[in-house]
Amino acid sequence: MAAPIKACLRRAVCLNVWKTEWQPRRWASRNILGLHERGVFHSIFPEKNAPELLKLLSSTPQCIYCGFDPTADSLHIGNLLPLIALLHCQRGGHDVIALIGGATSQIGDPSGRTRDRDAISLDNVEKNVASLHGIISNIFTNHERYIWRSTSRKLGNVSILNNSEWYGDENVIQFLSTIGKCFRIGKMLQKESVRQRLQSPEGMNLSEFTYQVFQAYDWLHLLSSHNCRIQLGGQDQMGNIDSGYELINRINGKQVFGLTVPLLTNNAGQKMGKSTGGEVLWLHPAKTSPFEFYQYFLRLPDADVEKFVKLFTFLPDDKIENLLRSHRLDAGLRSAQRFLAEQITILVHGEAGLELAKKCTKILYENSAETLAELTTEELLNLFSNAPTIELTLEAGSTVIDACMKAKCFTREVDAERIIKGGGVYINTRKVIEPDFVLIPGEHILPNHITVIRIGKKNHYIIKWR
Numbered sequence: 001m002a003a004p005i006k007a008c009l010r011r012a013v014c015l016n017v018w019k020t021e022w023q024p025r026r027w028a029s030r031n032i033l034g035l036h037e038r039g040v041f042h043s044i045f046p047e048k049n050a051p052e053l054l055k056l057l058s059s060t061p062q063c064i065y066c067g068f069d070p071t072a073d074s075l076h077i078g079n080l081l082p083l084i085a086l087l088h089c090q091r092g093g094h095d096v097i098a099l100i101g102g103a104t105s106q107i108g109d110p111s112g113r114t115r116d117r118d119a120i121s122l123d124n125v126e127k128n129v130a131s132l133h134g135i136i137s138n139i140f141t142n143h144e145r146y147i148w149r150s151t152s153r154k155l156g157n158v159s160i161l162n163n164s165e166w167y168g169d170e171n172v173i174q175f176l177s178t179i180g181k182c183f184r185i186g187k188m189l190q191k192e193s194v195r196q197r198l199q200s201p202e203g204m205n206l207s208e209f210t211y212q213v214f215q216a217y218d219w220l221h222l223l224s225s226h227n228c229r230i231q232l233g234g235q236d237q238m239g240n241i242d243s244g245y246e247l248i249n250r251i252n253g254k255q256v257f258g259l260t261v262p263l264l265t266n267n268a269g270q271k272m273g274k275s276t277g278g279e280v281l282w283l284h285p286a287k288t289s290p291f292e293f294y295q296y297f298l299r300l301p302d303a304d305v306e307k308f309v310k311l312f313t314f315l316p317d318d319k320i321e322n323l324l325r326s327h328r329l330d331a332g333l334r335s336a337q338r339f340l341a342e343q344i345t346i347l348v349h350g351e352a353g354l355e356l357a358k359k360c361t362k363i364l365y366e367n368s369a370e371t372l373a374e375l376t377t378e379e380l381l382n383l384f385s386n387a388p389t390i391e392l393t394l395e396a397g398s399t400v401i402d403a404c405m406k407a408k409c410f411t412r413e414v415d416a417e418r419i420i421k422g423g424g425v426y427i428n429t430r431k432v433i434e435p436d437f438v439l440i441p442g443e444h445i446l447p448n449h450i451t452v453i454r455i456g457k458k459n460h461y462i463i464k465w466r
């Protein structure tokens with residue numbers, strides 16, 4: 001079974017064979033396993049073959065794939081770590097495949113789920129596939145353009161594929177009689193994803209039960225078509241990776257390997273990736289704006305920043321040490337958070353996204369000479385894509401406290417009054433301390449008919465005036 005990567009590597013190193021090959025500092029080297037020092041990988045499958053995997057990775061460029069099911073119209077921050085792991089592989093000169101599960105998303109992966117997935121219409125699957133394709137290809141392009149920049153070394157090739165390409169022509173009877181026959185029900189029932197569901201009152205449908213067969217077949221297909229011997233996935237994908245390993249052993253006989261990345265958690269062990277409003281941190285700019293994305297990392301507690309700089313940036317280990325050392329000297333400057341926020345935002349949203357995020361940060365928090373009025377309505381709404389937005393009709397004599405209550409910034413008027421008087425409320429970046437002050441067009445209502453209310457440091461509410 002899978003074992004923590006450190007144990008696997010320790011054993012491999014005890015054999016003393018590849019000692020010189022896996023130095024953690026040579027993190028852009030072909031031997032990507034050195035990255036376990038940074039926390040990028042969690043385990044190797046099967047554990048006993050770790051030495052062969054080390055040898056394979058160090059000898060010739062390999063092909064490595066990771067799948068993403070288009071169950072929503074955007075990927076989220078949890079998907080970024082497998083993508084970063086693929087980028088590390090590409091930096092090491094390996095070819096990588098990001099596989100979009102146009103077919104598997106319709107079957108429904110039961111891993112980590114307590115009940116059946118809702119069915120998605122074919123129309124939505126196609127829209128989601130297109131959206132994920134855009135996000136993934138932007139990340140690879142942004143990495144090459146803004147982060148890699150190396151002229152002397154070559155990145156491996158990237159392909160973005162969709163598994164509906166190979167299920168379209170598949171005949172059900174033939175599939176079951178050739179591939180289906182290789183699977184033993186007893187073994188399938190032992191998978192964590194299946195066992196958990198069978199214990200739940202709702203049970204599990206046949207489609208989801210067969211999911212592992214499809215993911216296994218994908219790997220077999222990619223092995224035949226691209227000589228892809230390594231599959232990468234989240235920790236929760238181990239069962240599916242194991243199924244592929246077994247299928248390939250039966251049919252093809254080539255040695256293949258699984259590699260997993262850890263679940264994203266913060267210092268307190270909680271699952272990461274919720275934005276300030278408690279929403280998922282999405283990678284699509286229309287769902288989480290580049291500004292909100294940037295702010296999330298800028299506000300990361302000191303206790304988490306080291307881990308995330310190691311996971312989400314490509315800075316070499318010694319430079320990370322320098323960055324963290326100077327950060328500790330004056331943590332108030334948030335230099336590590338700033339670096340992390342810039343790197344991750346440019347990776348996901350490109351230079352334009354990072355510039356917009358910085359411009360908005362300046363306007364909102366750094367008393368910049370620029371004002372909100374200089375942003376277009378689109379930029380403004382984009383900027384606050386996660387903020388609650390309400391449309392209101394402006395009534396004569398509307399006051400600051402009226403606006404706050406109608407925008408649902410507070411539930412009780414007494415709280416609104418206290419916090420406004422205490423200096424915790426800003427309208428269009430200016431502090432307002434008088435609850436009964438009548439709203440002034442041009443100042444409290446921008447020329448684009450928008451009012452931005454900020455409560456405290458980071459909670460924004462938008463009013464669109466009719």
Ligand SMILES: N[C@@H](Cc1ccc(O)cc1)C(=O)O
Binds near residue numbers: 066104218233
């Ligand atoms: N099952 C994976 C996605 C995936 C799909 C197809 C594959 O071949 C591999 C992985 C997930 O839900 O995260």
